[in-house]
Amino acid sequence: MSESEPDDTGSTASADQTANADQIDAPGGTESADDTRSDETDGDAHYAFWADEVADAVEARDPEEPIVIKGGISPSGVPHLGNVNEIMRGYFVAEVLRERGWEVRQVFTTDDRDPLRKLPRKLADLDGKIVDLGDVNASALGKNLGHAYTDIPDPFGCCDSYGEHFSTLIAESAELLDAPIDVVSTTDLYESGRMDDVVEHVLRNREQAREVLSEYQDKVDEDYVPFNPFCSNCGKVTETVTDVDVDEREVQYRCTDIEAGNRTIEGCGHEGTATFREGKLPWRFEWPAQWQVLGVDFEPFGKDHAEGSWPSGVDIAENVLGIDPPEPMVYEWFTLDGEPFSSSEGNIVLVHDVLEMLEPEVLRYFFAKDPNKARDFSIERLDQLVDEFDRVERLYFDEESGTEKETRRADRVYPFVHSLGDVPPEALSASGLFDAVADGEDSHAVSFDHNDPEDRRRRREFVDGEFANRVRLPYTFAAVLGMFDDEDARAETARKEGHVADDDPAWAVEDAFGRVELASEWADRTDNEYNYTVARAEIPDVSVDDETAAALDDLADFVAEGHDGEAIQGEIYETARRHDLEVGDFFAVGYQLFFGVEEGPQLGHFLGDLDREFVVERLRRER
Numbered sequence: 001m002s003e004s005e006p007d008d009t010g011s012t013a014s015a016d017q018t019a020n021a022d023q024i025d026a027p028g029g030t031e032s033a034d035d036t037r038s039d040e041t042d043g044d045a046h047y048a049f050w051a052d053e054v055a056d057a058v059e060a061r062d063p064e065e066p067i068v069i070k071g072g073i074s075p076s077g078v079p080h081l082g083n084v085n086e087i088m089r090g091y092f093v094a095e096v097l098r099e100r101g102w103e104v105r106q107v108f109t110t111d112d113r114d115p116l117r118k119l120p121r122k123l124a125d126l127d128g129k130i131v132d133l134g135d136v137n138a139s140a141l142g143k144n145l146g147h148a149y150t151d152i153p154d155p156f157g158c159c160d161s162y163g164e165h166f167s168t169l170i171a172e173s174a175e176l177l178d179a180p181i182d183v184v185s186t187t188d189l190y191e192s193g194r195m196d197d198v199v200e201h202v203l204r205n206r207e208q209a210r211e212v213l214s215e216y217q218d219k220v221d222e223d224y225v226p227f228n229p230f231c232s233n234c235g236k237v238t239e240t241v242t243d244v245d246v247d248e249r250e251v252q253y254r255c256t257d258i259e260a261g262n263r264t265i266e267g268c269g270h271e272g273t274a275t276f277r278e279g280k281l282p283w284r285f286e287w288p289a290q291w292q293v294l295g296v297d298f299e300p301f302g303k304d305h306a307e308g309s310w311p312s313g314v315d316i317a318e319n320v321l322g323i324d325p326p327e328p329m330v331y332e333w334f335t336l337d338g339e340p341f342s343s344s345e346g347n348i349v350l351v352h353d354v355l356e357m358l359e360p361e362v363l364r365y366f367f368a369k370d371p372n373k374a375r376d377f378s379i380e381r382l383d384q385l386v387d388e389f390d391r392v393e394r395l396y397f398d399e400e401s402g403t404e405k406e407t408r409r410a411d412r413v414y415p416f417v418h419s420l421g422d423v424p425p426e427a428l429s430a431s432g433l434f435d436a437v438a439d440g441e442d443s444h445a446v447s448f449d450h451n452d453p454e455d456r457r458r459r460r461e462f463v464d465g466e467f468a469n470r471v472r473l474p475y476t477f478a479a480v481l482g483m484f485d486d487e488d489a490r491a492e493t494a495r496k497e498g499h500v501a502d503d504d505p506a507w508a509v510e511d512a513f514g515r516v517e518l519a520s521e522w523a524d525r526t527d528n529e530y531n532y533t534v535a536r537a538e539i540p541d542v543s544v545d546d547e548t549a550a551a552l553d554d555l556a557d558f559v560a561e562g563h564d565g566e567a568i569q570g571e572i573y574e575t576a577r578r579h580d581l582e583v584g585d586f587f588a589v590g591y592q593l594f595f596g597v598e599e600g601p602q603l604g605h606f607l608g609d610l611d612r613e614f615v616v617e618r619l620r621r622e623r
Contacts, residue, residue: 112163128352482520565608
């Protein structure tokens with residue numbers, strides 16, 4: 001939902017339907033694959049997936065079709081991964097309801113009629129590339145403080161406005177995750193006249209509106225009018241309405257200063273007239289007004305709104321607008337590598353970026369986890385997230401055993417993280433379930449409507465059928481393969497290590513090796529222990545004396561015995577000592593043999609990840 005007027009609260013809040021979260025993490029800080037919620041009222045763990053519980057609450061409202069699920073954002077800057085939380089929480093509830101036979105419309109409002117109150121430090125182009133404010137036409141922003149986002153020129157020059165630019169980015173983020181949302185511009189709602197009736201109702205009942213809001217905001221006085229016109233002279237929003245003519249649907253105003261955090265945006269002093277389409281409701285009225293205009297049945301929102309905006313929204317909905325508020329769900333925020341997401345501070349990552357390091361289904365899985373639990377999205381530890389997803393996948397396909405709760409959750413959640421847009425067209429063709437399969441380069445290889453029961457049935461049949469033949473390379477193993485300078489050696493190593501079999505479908509093998517590029521990008525961005533190149537095509541030119549050669553041969557014999565990486569690491573030290581070699585010099589020779597450089601990752605652990613035959617032959621300087 002919009003962050004145009006966030007509440008100042010650090011407490012955690014949750015709606016009733018999300019109160020029974022499983023808060024248990026696995027030892028060592030790795031999150032458990034069992035992230036279930038449970039209903040213990042009858043002694044049984046009923047809910048394997050939090051979205052089932054929320055869907056029950058939505059159905060209990062006896063909604064009409066289509067059920068409308070809403071989220072929203074104020075497009076003040078880069079729509080980072082934290083903002084996508086709201087889209088994906090709504091998406092999973094929508095998918096559960098669709099599974100139950102409901103038609104669902106998921107809308108996402110961009111509150112692009114909000115005024116620009118401060119300049120962001122970071123921006124992003126439509127490809128998701130993040131740039132500094134100084135890399136674009138920042139002056140166009142600086143002179144437009146106080147103006148609506150849709151009245152500010154796009155600093156990249158590619159869209160009609162600043163608001164449209166960042167609204168387009170959030171729509172692209174949803175599309176990349178195959179979450180079908182209808183992006184609704186708040187500016188369009190006003191300018192089309194769809195907000196006229198609700199604005200008229202609020203202003204006709206402004207005494208009641210004032211009384212209700214005064215319970216939540218101290219600045220409400222007897223002169224307060226819940227409407228903010230845009231000045232026809234300078235274009236800025238103003239909060240000073242001097243008269244209201246409800247029948248003519250217009251207000252009189254004076255353009256005065258507005259406060260924006262610790263700064264003041266000066267008004268021009270102009271006095272004029274504005275229609276209801278030439279201004280906006282204040283946020284606390286605009287949110288419930290959107291519920292009415294869009295017919296919203298369910299809306300998730302962050303914990304910052306749980307103790308202020310939501311209670312006031314409910315009060316306004318019931319006692320000013322005379323409508324029922326939607327079913328709520330409060331979700332916890334998550335952090336980025338331990339720090340809060342912040343567009344203004346530049347601590348951000350976009351879906352575009354993440355999908356250069358992860359498969360879409362892995363990222364969807366992250367959002368499928370319990371929304372009532374704060375989490376850290378760690379770029380440094382993406383391998384742990386992928387490992388967790390891979391385990392859930394193996395549990396689903398009965399390739400690994402787990403606890404009853406883990407298995408039950410995997411069975412319930414896994415099908416929801418899949419999109420037919422993620423898999424190769426060859427796999428779809430091989431399934432025989434689809435009449436026409438395109439190349440899928442620019443869109444789905446097959447037509448798919450989330451609200452079509454037959455399309456959904458075919459997707460599930462595909463997942464349980466042909467897709468069961470998929471091949472997954474462990475993420476860190478894929479990172480190791482990404483270090484090879486010889487692509488043939490990648491395939492050879494994967495087969496020798498048992499990750500690829502001769503009878504695996506060609507589409508599955510090709511798809512599996514796509515993870516190599518993802519893991520390599522992760523290694524490069526984090527500059528971790530996998531950010532090296534293994535010289536496999538030919539032996540680097542390394543000169544060794546007789547004693548060092550003998551030590552390398554001894555180490556080769558040890559590796560040939562089948563020891564793991566930790567044992568190899570210890571043996572490197574022992575071999576150097578037995579042959580009276582400087583340990584550092586012996587390690588340096590090892591790095592030269594495998595990387596062509598004199599330093600690198602923990603050598604023994606790394607050698608344990610490589611195929612044994614190659615390591616033995618390289619230590620013996622045979623290839």
